[in-house]
Amino acid sequence: MMETRNxxxxxxxxxxxxxxxxxxxxxxxxxxxxxxxxxxNWLHVGIYFVIILSSVILLIFAYKRxxxxxxxxxxxxxxxxxxxxxxxxxxxxxxxxxxSDETREKLREIKKAISSIPEKxxxxxxxxxxxxxxxxxxxxxxxxxNELREREKARIRTxxxxxxxxxxxxxxxxxxxxxxxxxxxxxxxxxxxxxxxYRVKDLSEDERLRAISQGFKHYRGIxxxxxxxxxxxxxxxxxxxxxxxxxxxxxxxxxxxxxxxEYGLGDKRADVAYICKDYKLGLEIETGTNKIEQLAAKIxxxxxxxxxxxxxxxxxxxxKYVHLVDGKKSFCLSPKxxxxxxxxxxxxxxxxxx
Numbered sequence: 001m002m003e004t005r006n007x008x009x010x011x012x013x014x015x016x017x018x019x020x021x022x023x024x025x026x027x028x029x030x031x032x033x034x035x036x037x038x039x040x041n042w043l044h045v046g047i048y049f050v051i052i053l054s055s056v057i058l059l060i061f062a063y064k065r066x067x068x069x070x071x072x073x074x075x076x077x078x079x080x081x082x083x084x085x086x087x088x089x090x091x092x093x094x095x096x097x098x099x100s101d102e103t104r105e106k107l108r109e110i111k112k113a114i115s116s117i118p119e120k121x122x123x124x125x126x127x128x129x130x131x132x133x134x135x136x137x138x139x140x141x142x143x144x145x146n147e148l149r150e151r152e153k154a155r156i157r158t159x160x161x162x163x164x165x166x167x168x169x170x171x172x173x174x175x176x177x178x179x180x181x182x183x184x185x186x187x188x189x190x191x192x193x194x195x196x197x198y199r200v201k202d203l204s205e206d207e208r209l210r211a212i213s214q215g216f217k218h219y220r221g222i223x224x225x226x227x228x229x230x231x232x233x234x235x236x237x238x239x240x241x242x243x244x245x246x247x248x249x250x251x252x253x254x255x256x257x258x259x260x261x262e263y264g265l266g267d268k269r270a271d272v273a274y275i276c277k278d279y280k281l282g283l284e285i286e287t288g289t290n291k292i293e294q295l296a297a298k299i300x301x302x303x304x305x306x307x308x309x310x311x312x313x314x315x316x317x318x319x320k321y322v323h324l325v326d327g328k329k330s331f332c333l334s335p336k337x338x339x340x341x342x343x344x345x346x347x348x349x350x351x352x353x354x
Contacts, residue, residue, distance in 0.1 A: 083117045084124075090114060091130050100141035107134050197250040200231035208234065221247045224339040245271075248285045248312070248335065255339065256346050268301045270309070274346045281345050282306035283338070288317035295324060302330070308345060312338040 090110050095103045111131075114122060193211055200218070203211065211234040212218075220232040221244065237246035252272045253259040263273030263282070272283040282302055286295075295311075302309040311321045311332040322332045333341055 080118070080121060084121045087114065087117050087121060087125065091125060091127075095134065095137050095141075098141075100138050100145055103134065103138050103141060107131070107138070110134075196236040197247070198234045199229070200234060203234065211236075217243075219243045219247060224248075224251050224335045226336055242287065245285055245287060252283055252285075252312070252339070252342065255342050258346070265305050266301070268298060270302070270306070273306070274342065276346065279346075280306045281342065282309035283342070284309065284311050286311055286313040286317070286321060288313065288320060292320070292324075295321070299324060299330075310338050310341060 090113055093106065093110060095106065098106060114127065191210070193207070193214060193216070196216075198207075198211065198216075200208065214236075216234040216236045218232055219235050221229055223229050233247055235243060235246055235250075237243060249261050249271050253261050256274050258275050260273045260275060261271070263270045263275075270282040271285045274281040282305070284295075284298070284302070308329050308331075310330070311325060312335055313321055313332065315334055318332060318334070324330070325332045331338075331341060
């Protein structure tokens with residue numbers, strides 16, 4: 001450790017000695033060493049430096065301008081290549097699946113697209129020949145479409161004539177059959193049926209034939225609980241009332257013996273009413289055809305003449321009526337729920353006729 005320190009100290013002394021010797025030498029020859037620099041014309045040096053610096057700047061500027069020019073030229077060439085590729089695609093358009101009108105519209109679009117391509121590119125291609133070719137295609141398509149239309153007209157005309165012929169044959173057969181069945185139908189009329197609503201299962205075969213001959217129609221309706229009625233119904237309703245509305249009235253009337261259909265007071269009627277000693281329940285069967293104004297005008301009459309009342313309608317149109325009831329004295333219910341409500345409100349204690 002001591003030896004290392006001694007060596008470092010000796011080196012330092014040696015370095016100081018060298019520096020002193022060099023300084024003395026420079027001091028002795030100072031004038032000789034600096035004389036060449038004193039003879040230099042620094043003005044000329046400055047001028048040369050400015051000239052050289054300006055030349056370098058000009059070279060750099062020229063290089064950048066050249067580079068920008070080459071980049072623009074390359075970009076322009078690439079753009080021209082893209083446009084030429086686009087033009088080739090447009091000229092290669094096929095019109096096989098287009099109608100004549102669609103082909104004409106497509107041609108207009110192609111012309112518009114080509115108009116944006118420089119003439120430098122379009123001049124290489126025969127655009128007029130392409131346009132003429134497309135016009136010929138349009139003419140051919142128009143001819144084909146006209147031919148198809150004529151064929152379709154002929155087909156429809158043939159079908160119409162065939163249907164007319166079949167109808168005439170059917171009418172002729174019907175006329176011939178009427179002569180044969182007229183007498184049996186008259187014989188089946190029999191005694192007039194008393195009611196206008198029957199369940200098919202409740203009628204005998206003879207009564208069913210009598211019902212048909214007396215103007216009843218068979219209606220395959222549904223029960224109040226939504227299930228299809230087995231066999232359906234025979235009904236005799238007027239033309240102004242739908243089969244659904246007519247059937248629903250009679251199905252609700254079947255629920256209690258004290259029910260009345262088309263129960264009227266004053267100038268208005270309820271579709272069904274249940275009349276008890278101290279209680280009246282009214283039903284209005286709605287199909288969505290009545291206007292809200294008509295219903296709103298009828299509500300005060302229902303309020304005055306019934307203890308409680310129900311709008312019966314399908315869930316599909318329930319939104320039209322639900323805001324007209326309060327859920328206490330008046331209700332808006334589906335047929336199934338209305339049936340349950342009627343049976344609840346007209347329990348045996350209230351069913352005695354007045």
